[in-house]
Amino acid sequence: MTLRGLLRALCLIVRRNLAQHALSSTVTALASALGCGLVIAVVVVREQAHDAFVGGPVGFDAVLGARGSQLQLVLNTVFHLETSPGNIPWSMYEDVRKDPQVELAIPYALGDNYRGWRIVGTTPEIFTRFEYRKGRRFQAQPGGRFFDPKLREAVIGSLVAQRTGMRVGTAFHPQHGVADDREGHHEEEYVVVGVLEPTNSPSDRVIWIPIEGIFRMGGHVLHGAGETFVPQPGEKIPEEAKEVSAVMLKLRTPMAGFRLDQKINREGTAATLAWPIGKSLAELFEKLGWMDRVLALVAWLVMAVAAASILASLYNAMNERRRDFAILRALGAKRRVVFSAILLESTAIAGFGALGGLGISTALIAGAAHVVRSQTGVVIQVFAFHPVQFLAPAAMVALGALVGIVPALKAYRTPVAENLVPQS
Amino acid sequence: MPLLDIRNLRKTFRSPDGSEALILDVPGFALEAGEHVALSGGSGSGKTTLLNVISGILAPDAGGAVVLDGEDMAALPESRRDALRARAIGFIFQTFNLLQGFSALENVLLGMMLGRGGDEEEAKRLLGRVGLAGRLRHRPRQLSVGQQQRVAVARALANRPKLVLADEPTGNLDARSGREALALIREVCRESGAALLLVSHDPAVLDGFEKKFDLASLNRAAGGAS
Structure with a gap:
């Protein structure tokens, strides 16, 4: 099998698997998007609010x-x-x-x-x-x-x-x-x-x-x-x-x-x-720091739960998909191909979640910016880049790949001969 | 040198209670390139096991040889058996074993991708050859059982294999569809020059073959070839 053929085969398998399990794939991708979006929004709003209140130009000393x-x-x-x-x-x-x-x-x-x-x-x-x-x-x-x-x-x-x-x-x-x-x-x-x-x-x-x-x-x-x-x-x-x-x-x-x-x-x-004007506000943020940490922790937990939901959904589907793996193997797919297909599927779900997370975070930041501006006049930049906008999606994708290892191993170990026969 | 040369092939299964059961014990069997051979045998005679061992899906017990196209399947590690199967063997199953989420075209194309590489035009040509040019985008469940078996035939030929293994290919079809499917399988194998090893217990299927064996006569584990 050529590398190009392998990649094309993997893409086709993953695409079809995602389509075949569209509901669970969509729900888990949405959960991932929510987790990822929350993490980004919490971090960005917190840091921008901190910077705007503590270090923002107010014109007076x-x-x-x-x-x-x-x-x-x-x-x-x-x-x-x-x-x-x-x-x-x-x-x-x-x-x-x-x-x-x-x-x-x-x-x-x-x-x-x-x-x-x-x-x-x-x-x-x-x-x-x-x-x-x-x-x-x-x-x-x-x-x-x-x-x-x-x-x-x-x-x-x-x-x-x-x-x-x-x-x-x-x-x-x-x-x-x-x-x-x-x-x-x-x-x-x-x-x-x-x-x-x-x-x-x-x-x-x-x-x-x-x-x-x-x-x-x-x-x-x-x-x-x-x-x-x-x-x-x-x-x-x-x-x-x-x-x-x-x-x-x-x-x-x-x-x-x-x-x-x-x-x-x-x-x-x-x-x-x-x-200086920023000092007392910095102290306020320092006092409220525990709240930020709790919020961030909750957001990261939502992301971890989303990753766990990918694991659960793929793992639970493994039984009904054993025959598909056996067919692929009978067609000449190596064990590592079916392993990679599941890993890629898991990563793809997390990847779609990560992309959705960027959208959700933008909406959340825009909402927060509107409220903060109305209440305080402080402006939060909705589209300003923050490293977490790269780190959180990357972490989501990495988590997706990590949790995919478990079902992928199950697919890897699927016995071929006994699963080629339809299970009643 | 024959395309397929089986010597001292044994396959033992271990049951959950720890006891061992010898299912296959074939001292010798050969198949020439392009040759069409039918194997008959009742349920439990080891027909499917034999095909699984020939295709490398199952590893035989140590000591025997399954030489296919010059390579001994029995001596190869699993990943190379997989590669040899993808390249040299086409498999047609009684239950078709099509991937349900894939269209007819994708089922054939995927078989190619796992072997010599995807070629959409070739996949379409093959499906056209089996009479499914108008059903390329149909999913298996949108096809009749006869049409599903034709997709399986096209897929089996996708990598221009030297050997096509057919396991009760008409077992799920009515008599007329079965006859048509069998004729098609033999025809496309002849066209591509592939050898055909077909197992069936249906006398109507076996009748059409000039060369046929009763597996019981080849398999000492079933009481034959003594």
């Missing part, structure tokens, strides 16, 4: 906020999740803004929303000086502009516009708190004057309004001076009465971070400096 958890401060101000840990006096913002080692300090006043989308009161510097990525500033889409700090105007992120249908000219009433509560909206009406170009960052989920608007929002009171101050229309708010939820900082040097960390976190008691 540190966040100054109320005394408390750095993680809560970062989640609330950078990712617009969680609740604000509290406020700090305006004077702290002024102090840090004047620090020569601070390149940029932007105040955030938080605590309101519109239909669940967070409202951030801030200064126009967020549009004119802040770079969310190196060299990239917020851009208003054509027909829009940035807000006038003296007016009730809003600029909305691209995701807000996409999901709510708001556009330039849309008027809305901010709602109190961070949850969507349409009964408890403020009387003040704001008008959208600009929609930002997508940034693929958490900022896409934000509604930006002038910080003065937050101060003067009906029902809001200020405690910057320690006493309650209720702003009155047309009346200037004293600087000492003002307060902010956080100050976003861009530092000139890393040394500035060390110095501010020492001054605010170690020597001070009134505020917290979250620096």
Whole structure:
């Protein structure tokens, strides 16, 4: 038998066997695809989420906020999740803004929303000086502009516009708190004057309004001076009465971070400096690491079970296929040919599963990316290459080949003469 | 030198209780190239065992020789017996032994692939020769039993064998189909120059052969050739 003839014979045998046992082949291939897809999706989503949260460009180096958890401060101000840990006096913002080692300090006043989308009161510097990525500033889409700090105007992120249908000219009433509560909206009406170009960052989920608007929002009171101050229309708010939820900082040097960390976190008691921003998130991921490992383990187990199902399905079919093996042997097929045919069949099922796994993982990652983007604004790249996209399918194929050895040995050992006669 | 030369062939089977049963004890038998010979014998006379030993499916007991086309099957390791069987022997079975998941064409083609190499045109020609040109893509279960046996005949001839072994090839066919199948087998063997060794217990089949033996007379284990 020529090598070419052997390969052609093996391909024909495997093709026909797969077709003849189409149902079990399809079910086991689907199980393999699911296992393989889960492994890829878990690893890719986990790593991309980690990288996006911990190492993703956020444009700021540190966040100054109320005394408390750095993680809560970062989640609330950078990712617009969680609740604000509290406020700090305006004077702290002024102090840090004047620090020569601070390149940029932007105040955030938080605590309101519109239909669940967070409202951030801030200064126009967020549009004119802040770079969310190196060299990239917020851009208003054509027909829009940035807000006038003296007016009730809003600029909305691209995701807000996409999901709510708001556009330039849309008027809305901010709602109190961070949850969507349409009964408890403020009387003040704001008008959208600009929609930002997508940034693929958490900022896409934000509604930006002038910080003065937050101060003067009906029902809001200020405690910057320690006493309650209720702003009155047309009346200037004293600087000492003002307060902010956080100050976003861009530092000139890393040394500035060390110095501010020492001054605010170690020597001070009134505020917290979250620096570097990725550190507290890295700690969070570290704490949740066990969950990732459990998920990955479950995914790998699903893959192993899928491989076992290939073994079971082929092994159980061996009895009914003994006559076919005997016929092949009677036609001159060597034992190693029938062995190879079963091994190849098992590998082919796993191979189809591996291919399907790539499709399933893409769908799962796309689904996860959609949810993560909606909830956090963080972008997960669906089609970015990760080594697991090669390793998991390769492992699935290898497992398929490995489990195929058992039924292949059974085929190898099939006695020819006694199986050439039909079994009743 | 004969195409097939059997000397002192013995085949013993061990039963599950450990006892041994001698099924074949053939002191000598020869078949010339292109010759057509029929072997008769009742059930259990060792007809199928003899064909399995000649084709190398079963290894004979040590000491004998089954020389086919100059090579002693009895002395070859299994893989070389397989190779010799694929190259030099065509097998026609009573139950046809077609692969059910394969079309008629694929059954023939696969036989070729395991032997001298697949040749689709040749496979089609062979099927056309046995009258199945219009049934190439049919699966065995979509064919009548007579047509299935014709596919088996085409497959047996696929590797241009020097020897065709036919084990009760008409046993599953009605009288008319049996006659047609037998005529076809002998005809295609003659055309290709292959020798034919056919075993049957059917007198109607045996009658057509000029050279025929009763296996009982060749096989000492069945009480013959003393």
